[in-house]
Amino acid sequence: MEKDNKSKKKKKLGSYPYTSVVFSITLALLVIGLFGLLILHTNRLSELIKDNIELQVYLDKDITDNQRIQIQKTLSSKDYASEKDDEVQISFVSKEEAAEDFIKETGEDFSDFLGENPLRDAYSLKISPEYQNSQKLDSIQQDIEAINGVFEVEYQKNVVDSINENITTISLLLVGFAVILLLVVIILINNTIKLALFSQRFLIRSMQLVGAKASFIQKPFLGRATMHGLISGIVASASLYALMQYAYSEFPQLENLYEPEKILILFATLLFAGAVIGFFSTLRAVKKYLRMSLDELY
Template sequence: MSKEKKYRKKKKLGHYPFISVILSMTLALFILGLFALLITTTSSLTKVIQQNVEMQVYLNSNLSEPQQLRISKSLASKAYILKGEDIESVRFISKKEAAEKFIEDTGEDFMEFLGDNPLKDAYIIKISSDFHSSEKMLEVQKDIEKINGVFEVIYTNNMVQSINENITKISIVLLSISILLFIVIGILINNTIKLALFSQRFLIRSMQLVGATKGFIRKPFIYRSILHGIVSAIIAAALLYGLLAYGSEQLEGLAELQNQQMQLIIFGGLILTGIIIATFSTYRAMQKYMAMSLDELY
C-alpha cells in the first residue's frame, strides 16, 4: 500500500499538466481573438458609417432631363464621390418623391394650402472617406455649387466632424487596449508554461546527468509546446466561430459586418501567436531550469 502511494506521488510530481496548459492557453487566445474580431467589426461599422456621409445637391427649377443627366454625369466623375460595387453614389430624388415622403412622414399635405410643390429636384451623393474632414467637405460643397444648374448644396457639418472625432478616439483606445492585451496574454501564457515545466525540472536534470546536450533536452519540450499552441488556437478559433454564428442569429445586421477573409486571417494569427508565445516561453523556462543547481531545483 505504501509503495503504491509513493508511486502515485512520484507520478504526480513529474506529471506534465496538459489539460491546465491547454485550457489556460485556449482562454488567453480566445480573449485575444475576441478582441481582434471586435476591432474588425468596429472597422466594418466605421466603414458603413462613412459610406453614409451624404450631401444633398438641389437643382434649379424647370431643368430638362438632358440638363439633369449632364449634372449627374458631372457629379459621378468627381474624385470625391464614393465609388464601389453595390453602392449608389449618385441618387436622384424628384420633387414629387420628396413631397410624397414629407407627407408620409408628417401626415400633412402642404400642397393643399400652398397649391404648388415648392420643393426642388435633388441628387443625394455619397462622399469618399478621404474627403470627410471639415475643410475638404467645404471644398467639395463649393466645387459642386459651381456646376451649372445647381441651386444649393447642403450637408450636416457637425455630424461629419463628430464622426471624424469619434473614429479617431475609438481607434486610439482600441490600439492601446490591443497592445496592452497582447502583453498581458503573453505574460499569462509564459507563466502557465513556466509553472507547467516546474514539474519537469528533475527530469531535465536527469537528462543532463546522463550527458544529453541542451539542444537534445529542449527538442521534445519545444515540439510539445508547438503542439499545445496549435491545439489551443484551434479550440479558441472554434469557440469564436461558434460565438459569431450565434451572435449573427441573435443580432440583426451583425452578419453584414463580418468579413470572412479577416476572420480567416485572425484564426491563422491565433495559431501563429500560440506557437510563437508557447515556443518562446518554453525556451526561456528550459534555459532557466537547465542553468539551476541541484539545491535551487529543490
C-alpha cells in the same frame, strides 16, 4: 509487474502536465479572439456609417433635362464620388418624389396653401471615406456649387464631425486595450508553462550531467509546446465560432457586420499566436532551468 508500473510512472523528457497549459492558452486565445472580433465588428460598423454619409445637391428650378444629365455625369466623374461594384453611388430625387415623401412623413400637403411645390430636384452623392472630414467636405461643397445649374449643396456637418471624433476615440481605446491585453496574455501563458515545466527541472539537469546538448534537451519541449499551442488555437477558434453563431441567432442585426474573409484571418492568427507564444514561452522556461545551479533547483 512492479517494474512495469515504475516504468510507466517514469517521466519522459518533454512530458509535463499539459492539460492546464492547453486550458490556459485556450482561454487566453479565446479572450484575444473575442477582442479581435470586437475590433473587426467596430471597424465594419464604422465603414457602414461612413457609407451613408452623402451630399445633397439641389438643382436650379428652371434646369433642363440635358443640363441635369450633364450635372450627373460631372458629379460621377469626380474623385471624391464613392463607388461600389464599379458604380458611382449617386441617386436622383425629383421634386415630385420629394413632395410625396414629405406628405407621407408629415401628413400635410403644402401645395394646398402655397399653390406650388417649393422643393427642388436633387442628387444624393455618397462620398469616399478618405474625403470624409470637414475640411475636405467643405472644399467639395464649394467645388460642386460652382457647377452650372447647381443651386445649393448641403451635408450634415455636425454629424460628420461627431462620427469622425467618435471613431478616432474608439480606435485609440481599442488599440490601447489590445496592447495591454496581449501583454497580460503573454505573461499568463509564460507563467503557466514555467510552472508546468517545474516538475521537469531535475530531469533537465540529469540530461545536462550526462552530456546532452541544450538543443537536444529543448527539442521535445518545444515540439510539444508548439503542438499544444496549435490545439489551443483550434479549440479557441471553434469556441469563438460557436459564440458568434449564438450571438447572430440572438441578434440577427449583427450579421450585417460579418466579414467571412477577415474572420478566417482572425482564426488563422489565433492558431499562429498559440503556436508562437507556446514555443517561445517554453524556450524561455527551459533555458532558465538550463542556466540554474543545482542549489537553485531546490
